[in-house]
Amino acid sequence: MNGLHLTPIGGGDMLLEPTRGFDSSMRDSLIEAILERLQAKKSSRLYYDLAEIAIIDPVAYQWLDALARACQAINVKMICVHMQPTAAFTLSQFLHDTPIFETALDVDERRRKT
Numbered sequence: 297m298n299g300l301h302l303t304p305i306g307g308g309d310m311l312l313e314p315t316r317g318f319d320s321s322m323r324d325s326l327i328e329a330i331l332e333r334l335q336a337k338k339s340s341r342l343y344y345d346l347a348e349i350a351i352i353d354p355v356a357y358q359w360l361d362a363l364a365r366a367c368q369a370i371n372v373k374m375i376c377v378h379m380q381p382t383a384a385f386t387l388s389q390f391l392h393d394t395p396i397f398e399t400a401l402d403v404d405e406r407r408r409k410t
Contacts, residue, residue, distance in 0.1 A: 299326075300318060308339050308341065331366055334370065341374075342372050342375070345378050346377065346378050352384075360374075360395070361396060363397075364397035368396060374396075376397050377400050
């Protein structure tokens with residue numbers, strides 16, 4: 297998957313990390329590839345690492361929302377982790393409803409809640 301790194305981290309969890317060169321314009325094919333990997337690994341949670349994302353604009357939010365909805369359709373929960381304060385602030389500026397994805401400080405903090 298060009299621009300994305302998907303890693304099993306145990307317990308049915310996967311970690312998705314965007315890398316340099318990530319292009320959400322190929323959204324549909326990327327989502328399909330991610331879902332195939334999640335199903336092949338019998339995953340129940342997808343942690344999306346936002347550590348490198350400084351700003352979440354409407355286009356980035358549409359990508360996150362589409363991926364989270366697709367994950368929900370195959371019974372996988374998407375949790376965004378490592379969100380920078382600037383990203384959280386910009387996201388809050390245009391949200392009208394609660395996002396479909398969850399957020400957590402990091403993977404360990406979210407796993408302790410389960």
